[in-house]
Amino acid sequence: MTTLSANTEVDGRRLGVLLGSTTPPEDIASLTQWVEANGFGELWIPEDYFFLGGIAASAIALSATERIRVGIAVVSSMVRHPALLGMEVATLARAFPGRFAPGVGHGVPAWTAQMALTVRSPMSALRETLTGLRALLDGKTVSAEGNVHSFAEVTLTHPPAERVPIYTGVLGDKGIALTGALADGLVVSVLATPEYVAATRAKLDAAAAEAGRQERPEVVVLCAINVTRDPAEATAAREQIKPALAFYLAASGPNPLLGSIGGNDQLSDMLSRGGAEVVLAEMPEHWVDALSVTGTPQQAAAAFSRLFDAGADKVIVVPIVEASGRESLAAVASILSNSLLTQREPI
Template identity: 60%
Template sequence: MAHPVRSRLGVLLGSTTPPEQIGAQAHAAESAGYGELWIPEDYFFLGGVAGAALALGSTARIPVGIGVVSSVVRHPALLAMEIGTLARAYPGRLIPGIGHGVPGWTAQMGLTQRSPMSALRETLTGVRELLSGKTVDEDGRFATFRQIAITHPVPDRVPLYTGVLGDKGLELTGRLADGLLVSALAPVEYVRAAREKLDAAAKAAGREQRPGISVLAAANITRDPDRIAAARAALRPVLAFYLAATGPTALFGAVGVNEQLADMLARGGAETVAAEMPEEWLDVFGIVGDQDSARARIGEYLDAGADSVVLATVVPDGAEETLAATGELTAEFTH
């Protein structure tokens, strides 16, 4: 059976999207030709599972990802039940993403774990076994299962993605998961290295299928040549906010700027980063400018090993123009 041709460009709905608008925006993304749609689960904005249900119910073909639920917020059995419900109702269209969760958010709920990697591993394996119809009876470091089986397992394999950054998470993903959702602000260099690490881990585990990679990209694109400078200026404070909120990480270490970022943060917050970050950081950590700039940058991510590039419209005033401008490119990037 031949796989349908679909674009390698996707869209991430912003976490501030009003729930009542999810259906209409999902339908618009599918109509524009985007190949996948991701719904965030950022605490305490949108519920990713409920949001995915709204998006799936408003569309006919587009795959919908959840990017990403924290492994410590739901027991794996509850998560498997929710995933199974949607996966059976919309066969072949759900891509659940599971990660550690933002530490500040999970701490607010008293859910900080001593071993986040154990929680992620037990969640991935528990959800996979339950979705396949197995009865699970285990005592883990994170989760306990007492003869648990879900009533509605899923006949076909549901692709489980992770949202991780470090080498341990990438190794776990290569061994156990079907793919990786790369955090926004990832340089091409990080994606290239992640591709190599995932492939090596999958090979060592004896897996035949290569894990997929979907890259979230902070984007602000315009079709108006006279608006390029304004688009770049509008993206700068947004990128600075996320750089300051994230701090030095493997993402930024891939291009050797962690020390420079740490120095800025030691002297101030996002405002200092916005004022002092080099102009080229806009192009390293985002997709910004005109359609030609977007086309080139998307191509670089795909050449580095990404299977898809998912646009995050992080500048509210530029969201509509960004989606329209990149929507005109969807047919150029297909698989």
């Protein structure tokens, strides 16, 4: 096994940062520069309606940096027509070759409903977006009559010179299968367990093989963190993340992520008796370890390695405790500079 060191390409391609959706737009440039300067190789930007615009925020981040790759996790396939999305993606891909990675998903139903963009078949919207976007970025003229999106002789005037990778952000088996067949990678939602990552890796590889693809789709895992460089604060960091985890679990309800460790029945029981406050009071300790990364840089490095061993190609850290967000990122940056993380042997 080889050891990762700071300022290497391999190192930069393994750990990244998700920008918080509450980040003021005027702070994006300086935050992105800090992420790049501290050894991270990727910045992912959420398009959570109605916070930051993913395309606009990506343009700011790319313009402010020189090396780091910027991705969007993710644009709803129902909000932008694939032709418009293709035009925006091509513009950034041409201006910043090899540094932009768009992601597409279904979108949060409550948000798309606010825009009267609910469709009968979200899977059709995702499939039509992936196929239309891929064709347009490859320089093809697209004419198609879809269930959600249609095209009439659409051609991009400025297609990218290089192939642009397209990611999805989905949880269910149908979406994973579609990703394996059509996309270049999958962005796995925050609160993913190593068990969920391993199962998803296997499903994604099987779908890609069934579609006859030679390339292995990438698995990018968003990882909730609260890490500290002070060993005396490690226990406090663990306690601080629990309310955020309880909030996420209460908001999502039973889901495939928690289901991967057999927790959905217990969560359902909690929610039948209340909301986040009940989840916080009764949350098993092993849920905290499975759903997040806390403690010291050494403990975090071991937890990240478990995700890589499960099949993650990249881990994108998400500091979900706002008060300690910068400390968490600095602690993870120390993992890079001190070579605490090891690279798996090629599969």
